[in-house]
Amino acid sequence: MELIRPELVCPAGTPAALKSAVEAGADCVYVGYRDETNARNFPGLNFSRKELEEGIAFAHDHGAKVLVAINTFPRAGTPELWHQAVDDAARLKADAVILADIGLIAYAAAKHPDLRLHLSVQAAASNPESIRFYAERFGVQRVVLPRVLTVQEIAALNPQIRPVETEVFVFGGLCVMAEGRCALSSYATGQSPNMNGVCSPAAHVRYVDTASGTKSQLAGFTINQFGHGEPAGYPTLCKGRFVANGKTSYLFEEPTSLNTLAMLPDLIKAGVTAFKIEGRQRGRAYVAAVVQAFRAGVDAVMAGRPLPDMDLDRITEGGRQTTGAYERAWR
Structure with a gap:
């Protein structure tokens, strides 16, 4: 079986991080606006419309793509901020938008039929039936899988949903809840990733x-x-x-970082289309180090070489790493 070279999808919380990711070898960079339409809505992060326009131009000049994460859920009755986010991504020639809310996906599909749609991990679609629904109803072309599936489950899923592509997380902060369904932060603070980012x-x-x-x-x-x-x-x-x-x-997992560098051959054989690195809230040094490591890893696998020996302990949470559900299930 011929192996498909997966795209390396890398985080950028700032224009400087975007440049670092592209220069380190990212195939795609994902970003968010400086508002609650994205799930990394922290002070000092994210992009203005002008910064996004400049970032897209820089990425395209260097052969990379830009994906815009609009992956929170609009407030009932007031979707205008989210609609504008989609409209601006299309206007600025983003390569895709990453969406979670079904109403927003319907809006994007109807208003911008040429805009590529990716289903966010926040939508928590992890079985053939749900993924095929989004693909057939709205034309979604890629799904970011929740971090609850084993490699064997991903390998079994891919043939059932083609030509829909799959993207999986390979490094970074590990959400151990079912994405898009967590209310714990909201319980404690009144703010959640799903609504407030x-x-x-x-x-x-x-x-x-x-x-x-x-x-x-x-x-x-x-x-x-x-x-x-x-x-x-x-x-x-x-x-x-x-x-x-x-x-x-x-409760579920120690505060450790996901690191699947050693598993790249298995994930590639499973037919994964894209490898996603988490960390839009991290600095450009983190972005550069992780992207360089995974660029070298993917290139080695595709060339039939052994994986390089990369020590990423210094930038992992708590200095510890896990392969998460890829090798063991919490269920």
């Missing part, structure tokens, strides 16, 4: 020094407690450490 917003985060170590808190809730000298992870509820029946443990 923020999970565990920084304004609600506190680190409190105690005699026994450091407590991480979110909106007054203690999420974790760390001993002296122990790395203190970012307090998201799904990665909290809690006491139940006298036992202290993490």
Whole structure:
């Protein structure tokens, strides 16, 4: 079977990060507007319309594509901000938009029939029936799969949905909930990634020094407690450490980063179209280091060479890594 070279889809939270990603070898860069239409709506991040126009021109001049993430869910009765986001992406000649809300997908398909549509991971489509629905009804050409499937499940899924493409996460912060369905951040802070574009917003985060170590808190809730000298992870509820029946443990997964570099041959054989790196909230040094590593990895696999030895511990969450559900299921 002939292997298909997957695209390397890389994050850019700023114009500087976009340039770093492209120069490091990204095939595609994904970005968001500086508002609540994207799920990384943090202060100091994202693009104005002018910056996006310039970023698209730079990427296209260097043979790369730009995907615009409009992946939050519009407020009922007030979709204008989201409609404008789609209209502007089409006007600025973005290569695709990444959408989650079915109403917004219907709007984009009807208003901009030539605009390429990608289904966001926030839509949580992980089976042939749901993916085929989006493809047949709206012309969606690629689906970003939730981070809950094994490699074997992805390999079985791909033949059933062709010609729809699949994109999977290969590195970065690991969302261990079913994307698009999480209400934990909203419970604690009143803000969620699905509606406001923020999970565990920084304004609600506190680190409190105690005699026994450091407590991480979110909106007054203690999420974790760390001993002296122990790395203190970012307090998201799904990665909290809690006491139940006298036992202290993490709910789903320790605060670690997804890293599938060693699994690239298996993911390529599974027929994945694109590899996605998470991290629009990270700086250009992170972007450059990860993109360079995965560029070298993909190129080595396609050339039949051994994978290069790449140590990415220094830029992973808590200095630890996991292969997530690709090798083990939480179900």
